[in-house]
Amino acid sequence: MKPINQHRFQLLGWVLFVFSALFFITSSFRAGDMVSMIGGLLFLFACLVFLIPLVSTMRSSTASNGET
Numbered sequence: 642m643k644p645i646n647q648h649r650f651q652l653l654g655w656v657l658f659v660f661s662a663l664f665f666i667t668s669s670f671r672a673g674d675m676v677s678m679i680g681g682l683l684f685l686f687a688c689l690v691f692l693i694p695l696v697s698t699m700r701s702s703t704a705s706n707g708e709t
Contacts, residue, residue: 645702648695648698648702652692652695652696652699655688655691656692659685659688659692662685662688663685665677666681666682
């Protein structure tokens, strides 16, 4: 598998994790569970931390390959 395809699958996985975190946060908000809310927010933050270098790598890979 080409590296760009691997990056796309990784990006899709992290985006799904972000959506999962958002639903978890919404559910904990509706239930009034602050501990779960904090856990969901930390999970969302961790997902974003992992997404930053992945997106950066994808952008530099795309720019060096001449793709848009």
